[in-house]
Amino acid sequence: MKLLTHNMLTSKCLKGVTVGYPLGIVAKDIKVSEVDFNSEFIARIIPKLDWATLWKAAESIGHVGELPQTLIQDFETNEEFLKKVHHVLLEVEVINGDLLCPESGRKFPINDGIPNMLLNEDEV
């Protein structure tokens, strides 16, 4: 699971959970791979992100690096910044671990890089 995906995940589908965002990450295995960098892609993605969530997630798994806690203004033209974001968004993957619902504490297991967000019938 890439952090970009995590940025969109919620547990609001759980019964009784209204926001369910952001999900906590308990990472057991993290894989860092190399992904082709596309500055335009990253620049277009950043506005769609919840930056605080991304930063927190990166910090929680120890890959926040030099990312600023708040989004810089000129990120579109800051190549280095984009590369850092690229690294965090696409190159860092949680292979095994858990996602935690912030409200209910429900765990969603991540196995082999695949989060299992299925809910039990009584959780819907």
Added chain:
Amino acid sequence: MSESDGEQVARSVALEQAYVHEVYEQCAEKTVQSRHWPRIYQFLEELEPGALVCDIGCGNGKYLSVNHSIFKVGVDRCKRFTDIAREKENEVLICDNLALPFRDESFDAVLSIAVVHHFATTERRVHALKELARVLRIGGRLVISVWAMEQKHRKFESQDVLVPWPKAYCINSLSNRSKRSSVPHTTDLHCNQNAQKFLSSSKRNSQRKCKSKSYWIDPIFSPSPSTSSLSSPNETCYSFFRRALQKLAGSRRGSGNRPWFLDSWQSGSGKNRKDYEQEEPPDVDELPIELRRVENVNVTLNKQSDSLSIKSKSLGDILEIQRLDLVRSRSSIPGLCSMLTSELNLDGESRTSSSMSGSKPRLVKQKTHLVDDTGLEHPDNTAIQELFKDIPDFQVTPGHYLKRGSILKQSSMNEELMSTDRLEEKERVRRNIMKQASLNEDIICKGKTFESLRDSLYSVNATKRFQLLKSGLTNKIKQSTTNIEVSGISIKNGFVKILQGWKSSENDTNTANESIDEASKTKGNDSKVQPATTPKRETEVIERRLSREDGSDSSKDSSLQSDTSVDSEDSFASVIFVPKQEAQPTTEAVIPASGGHQLGSISAPPSPRVKHPPDTPNSRMKVISISPLLKQFPATSKSLPPPSPPGLSPSCTLNPVFTRPFFGSNVVASQQQASGDNTVNAKRTEVLNNGYHPPTNDDSQANKKNIESEICGRNNFLEGKKPSLQTIRAYRSMTESLEVEEPKTIKDTTPLLPVDSPDVSLQEKGTFEISKEEESRKVRLNQIKELLKQKPGFATRTKPSFPLVRRASTTASGRLEAVTKVLPRLLSLELFNPETDDLDSDSSGVSSPDSVGSVISVISDERYMAKKDNTKSECTESEILDSSAENVSDPSDVTADESSGYVADSKEDETKTTGDSSSSQSSRLLEAAANVASSLEDAVETAITKTHTKPYPTQVAQQESVESSAGSDTKVKTKSDIQLPEVEDTWNEECRKHLIDFTEKLSENLMHGLDENKNDQNILDKPFLSKKNLDKRNVESLPSYDVSSSIPNKSKYNDLSNTIAWLSNTNNGFNEEMHRSTSDDIMDFVMVSNTGEFMNEKETSSLDKQSSEKSYLRSANSIGSSDIGESIDNTISFSDGSRADSTGRLCSSMMSLLSNTNEYPKSYAEKRRLQLQRRSASEETPPRYPDNSKRSTDCLVTTTGSNDSLTGSSSQESLPSDRGGGAITYHQYYHVFREGELDQLINKYVENLHIISSYYDHASWCIVAEKVQVWTI
């Protein structure tokens, strides 16, 4: 009926779970990467860079790699699909379309391809659409495609249908498209074909954009949903349903197709049964054969239930009736009921109703198998089987259905009717897997001894259960239907087979089984020896179990995959295979203690397979069990088989055969018993092999593992033999990795043998009708004996192995015993798979049931023969090597040296040979090798059983057989001498590589080709005389073969032909040949592989010669063989590289052709020819692998033999699975959308989606919608 919404929801959920999620889980791997739909592809390509896209129901992720400038997240509910997509470096996660774990408005685009049609109610469909819209940002685009009701090749009477997993006619298209499904998947249909149709529709669609909402909606949705909020389509569904029923009723009367549905509905619950039975055969044929079964199957699930609750009482009544019937059936047959309920998952009530179900899941499975068998007997399809099940139930008790919810009942009905088999298989597989896993873990963790103890304990319970189940099932079946009576035997046989299969597996794991078998066999000496070997065996068994488990899992996956790729039939087959493997391990763990029961349990695994065999299991069993005998009996078996369903029949038939031969042997003579035991072992081994092979086909990895394990097992056999010969060291050094597996296999084989005896006893108990079979068996045994006598090579070879083993066990070290034991198991494994596969394939109904049975037997025989030959050759080689260099760490070197020295001599001496000089060790080794080879051959010849009987009873006979085996070995060696010994070194590595390669390559092509080959072979085997004929044909074909194939391997072929002739001439003088061959063998290690195949042919030819004396039809066969030979030659020419394999196959095909020509009517011959042609085509692909392996690892004849056998087994497995799959096809639930229905849904219920375009593509209604801001004032 519908009652509360909660029930409806539960029903719909259960329906989706059973008919969508489960099916995808089972079939996900089978799906083939399909082409992108151009419009979807274009849609993705046109998205702006940086867009976030979510593919809901990504399936295998075919759209996740389209545009690299956008970020795609694939989502699917099917874990297997996500795993597949994940392997492609895609970002995926598992979730449900109804509960998407994404923030609102987080995606720029959302794909929902072939997903929404899998939801069972309008409410759920709308909910899914709303979820899609929720995660889509304002202005984002949503692409939705759903299956269209208006399809060119499918006409749906109802919008809610259960569609069998892609079958033959739509295989290609379906397999391609089926890949993707999240919650549901895409069962593609003939989209392309339909496309034409919908050019017009697309035009309309363009118009729709303007008109769409009101225009389309009105006609379809005119009825207002009163109770249900989203009731719109209900009325239409009802009307459709009614129409469909009427049509069905009318058509049924006319055609007699699918009458049961109509009858039940129209006439009511009770009376229809008899009608069904009568009509069933035709119905079954059509239903299973035609994919359109879906139409018939079309069961309006949710809507119906809704309608029942809301509006239409008639539908509700129908449903109720069905439910009642189902309930009754369950009550009447607790086991079956439990099975159904467990499978269905939907009905907790049903479980409760069946008190026994909980405690006896396995039994239930078996029962279901039995039922399937009965159904198979009638004819053809699972639907029929299901009907049978239902029918008895109906008759017996109409009572409980009222309690159950209508939807549940419907689902249960549908499931039972449509997918009871599937469900059962799935459940079985799962259980088996679970059990296997648990067993494996237990075994691994706790240790060998503990395992044995546990197994013993389990075995007792299992045996009891099995017995109870058997008795109950048989009684029920007999009582329930006249047809059932006929099938009763088959059922019994099936049980026995199943039990045997389970037992065999268990036996493999446990030595206790062996001891039991020994006791039953009255081999005190062996029993003593066995204990020593048992510990090793246990360890080995454990390993084997692991490998098996892996294989089983893979087999499951593979089965699923294969099903999707090939057909629904494939899926069945695969499913069947999986259960077998799983069942075996589970049963093994449970049953091990009780030998007899264990045997029964062993048979259980094949039971799933049994479903496939359309013909009566008995006939098949006979044929399979006694490959030689079977050949003689084929006619009888054929007559019986047609009624019995293919799937069940094979396993059942195998077991009965075993039991029968045993009985007959016991009654007739101790020798016969021994032969019967051997045959049984061989059968078991075959069964096991079959089970293993299928898995290999399934998943490449899993397949690889399985194949490796199998190969290892084979290697182990060889090694084990060698060790027994004192050459074990060298072999071990050669195949270190294989060694571990080998011991396991050895252990397995050993247990299998003992198990056989218990099985026999069990079978005896259950075999009321067996007496006839026994008689036939006796006759066969006698014939076999005669044949063996006439054909010293085979008989001696086969016999010696057993005797040698026994001797070794008694007199010699435990190694020999272990080796012998191992061999039988391995053999049994191989035999099981091909046979079952064959049966399955037959059952699938592709070819006539007769052909199936015959094919199975023939294939097994031929393959077995080849395997045996290979093993023999290997053994001889190993022996020779051992004798030459006992301490040879590098057998290849020693062998090479020796071979180099011998080669020249051997070449000259091959025909001349009087090498009595072979040292005692060498002779021992040769004997051991001969024994091993004979054991292998016996396994192959299990049908022949004659050889087996001889060796067991009389040591003298064994000795003789040993000598003969030695002679055969020498022959083989001489043959192998032709080739270079150099290959030996690379042998192990090459073997491994080859195995892996084979596993991979075999996947599809091999599967098909092998299946075809197997079928052909089986068909050939059907005729009893076919063996002889085959032999003759082989002999005849060999020359032609040589000519055709001689181009590349002329020298080898010539040598082989010479050797063959020589062998045939020197049937009596095996000893001399043995010596020579031994020397030659060393030289010929490389050659052995090729020669092994040739040897097989030669052996067959020698056998043929022997048989020719006895065989009446030989002349006719020869004529046929000439034609066959030509065809074979052609095939050979095709597969130059894979000569050995191809030749072996060709020989088998030739044999089959000959047998066909001789025994079978022209029609059969034609069929066979067609099959041969297919085979040739198919063979071409498989032979390449063997060729490579052979070429590279010629030295490792065994490896090549194993490869060949593996390929054969795999092919057989794959083939049967494909064909047999038809019976067990998975059905998927679809709500097919009418034109404009989806538009209406969106317009009516999803306010914030604005339809941009609506069109028809790939048999689906596609909509591109944009999310808009909705302002509420």
